Amino acid sequence: SVSILKNRRVVFNLKGNEYRLIVAVAYQVGFVYVKFIGSHVEYDAVDADAVEQF
Numbered sequence: 001s002v003s004i005l006k007n008r009r010v011v012f013n014l015k016g017n018e019y020r021l022i023v024a025v026a027y028q029v030g031f032v033y034v035k036f037i038g039s040h041v042e043y044d045a046v047d048a049d050a051v052e053q054f
Contacts, residue, residue, distance in 0.1 A: 005049055
């Protein structure tokens with residue numbers, strides 16, 4: 001499943017909610033920037049609207 005957050009961020013639930021992928025979407029230019037990849041437990045420890053892992 002997918003959740004749309006503020007700051008043009010989108011969270012993808014992967015492998016049955018075992019992992020999370022957070023991306024920032026630049027809609028005007030069609031780019032997607034990976035901001036975080038981690039387990040559900042690691043995701044719970046970050047601020048999805050501000051994380052900059054990559």
